[in-house]
Amino acid sequence: MTTTIHFRFLLRRLSLRCKKHVAPSRNSHFTYVPESPPVPGETQRMNLFQSVTSALTNTLEADPTAMVFGEDVAFGGVFRCTVGLAARFGKERVFNTPLCEQGIIGFGIGAAVAGATAIAEIQFADYLYPGFDQIVNEASKYRYRSGSDFSSGGLTVRAAWGAVGHGALYHSQSPESFFAHVPGITTVIPRGPSQAKGLLLACIQSDDPCIFFEPKVLYRAAVEDVPIDSYTLPLGKAEVLIEGSDVTLVGWGTQIQVLREVCKLAEERLGANCELIDLRTVCPWDMNTIVESVTKTGRLLITHEAPLTGGFAAEIASTVQEHCFLNLEAPVARVCGWDTPFPHIHEPFYVPDKWRCLEAVRKLVNY
Numbered sequence: 001m002t003t004t005i006h007f008r009f010l011l012r013r014l015s016l017r018c019k020k021h022v023a024p025s026r027n028s029h030f031t032y033v034p035e036s037p038p039v040p041g042e043t044q045r046m047n048l049f050q051s052v053t054s055a056l057t058n059t060l061e062a063d064p065t066a067m068v069f070g071e072d073v074a075f076g077g078v079f080r081c082t083v084g085l086a087a088r089f090g091k092e093r094v095f096n097t098p099l100c101e102q103g104i105i106g107f108g109i110g111a112a113v114a115g116a117t118a119i120a121e122i123q124f125a126d127y128l129y130p131g132f133d134q135i136v137n138e139a140s141k142y143r144y145r146s147g148s149d150f151s152s153g154g155l156t157v158r159a160a161w162g163a164v165g166h167g168a169l170y171h172s173q174s175p176e177s178f179f180a181h182v183p184g185i186t187t188v189i190p191r192g193p194s195q196a197k198g199l200l201l202a203c204i205q206s207d208d209p210c211i212f213f214e215p216k217v218l219y220r221a222a223v224e225d226v227p228i229d230s231y232t233l234p235l236g237k238a239e240v241l242i243e244g245s246d247v248t249l250v251g252w253g254t255q256i257q258v259l260r261e262v263c264k265l266a267e268e269r270l271g272a273n274c275e276l277i278d279l280r281t282v283c284p285w286d287m288n289t290i291v292e293s294v295t296k297t298g299r300l301l302i303t304h305e306a307p308l309t310g311g312f313a314a315e316i317a318s319t320v321q322e323h324c325f326l327n328l329e330a331p332v333a334r335v336c337g338w339d340t341p342f343p344h345i346h347e348p349f350y351v352p353d354k355w356r357c358l359e360a361v362r363k364l365v366n367y
Contacts, residue, residue: 161216
């Protein structure tokens with residue numbers, strides 16, 4: 001056991017060294033489009049990991065019960081999201097944990113039940129599985145099983161998520177559909193820095209335990225003006241980013257950047273006017289916004305990096321055919337990762353890029 005833990009520790013250190021020599025744009029299958037600040041006020045230029053740091057800083061300043069913990073968190077974190085927080089707020093509030101994801105989440109549940117605002121970091125979403133039982137059988141059910149006498153709603157679990165260009169099978173997974181199946185857990189995935197800050201703060205302040213997935217490829221690739229002060233964005237509410245009349249495109253996280261390009265390509269090459277929707281909260285998801293859009297367009301494409309079978313796109317597709325059956329002009333399309341482990345050198349063929357999505361749009365409009 002000790003040898004295994006030490007080996008994982010060395011692998012993560014090696015991963016950090018390798019990242020210093022990799023260009024941020026390597027294998028990039030999208031172009032990030034900066035957005036305007038979602039709320040008024042003073043802003044600062046931030047990338048996504050800096051916007052996470054800003055949200056954590058706002059929380060630690062305002063809430064004396066707040067604590068941030070995880071593997072290497074006191075050193076700034078593997079992706080630098082907690083740089084400077086331990087020095088500023090003290091090692092009692094920002095601290096490292098052992099390499100034990102089950103222990104990290106279990107501790108977070110206990111701290112939240114005791115009244116603290118517990119913010120746990122899991123270095124990669126792929127490593128959530130050792131803590132799966134704690135999330136599914138403890139955090140999600142604590143309020144229900146106690147008749148609302150106790151709650152773990154003060155728990156937020158952050159994790160780096162999704163494809164990054166060189167992460168391979170243990171550092172690239174998108175496990176959101178596993179947690180969407182669990183009542184009592186809110187699962188959120190932002191598309192950029194300003195969204196990340198507002199949604200993370202909403203998760204931290206939520207009465208329910210939340211899992212907050214951070215698209216790791218956007219940590220440095222996504223840069224925009226982000227409000228400095230604390231603000232929240234609504235959980236459980238999708239956002240229509242581009243209005244259209246011919247096809248509804250739905251995604252979350254990094255795929256929103258891919259779909260922005262698909263909207264342009266579809267207009268230029270197919271004459272199709274696409275409506276783009278960012279789901280933002282995977283569970284509980286905003287059914288009404290999606291159904292309203294598909295009722296108008298009659299066509300739906302859903303895309304995510306996770307494998308096709310059992311992915312959350314299937315839940316959306318099933319719900320839409322139930323509510324929009326008489327409005328559909330074509331079968332609902334899904335463009336997702338393949339039903340294989342996430343590959344290394346073949347990642348460009350695995351991720352649902354703009355060309356795969358554009359081909360799906362072509363089939364929808366020509367059906």
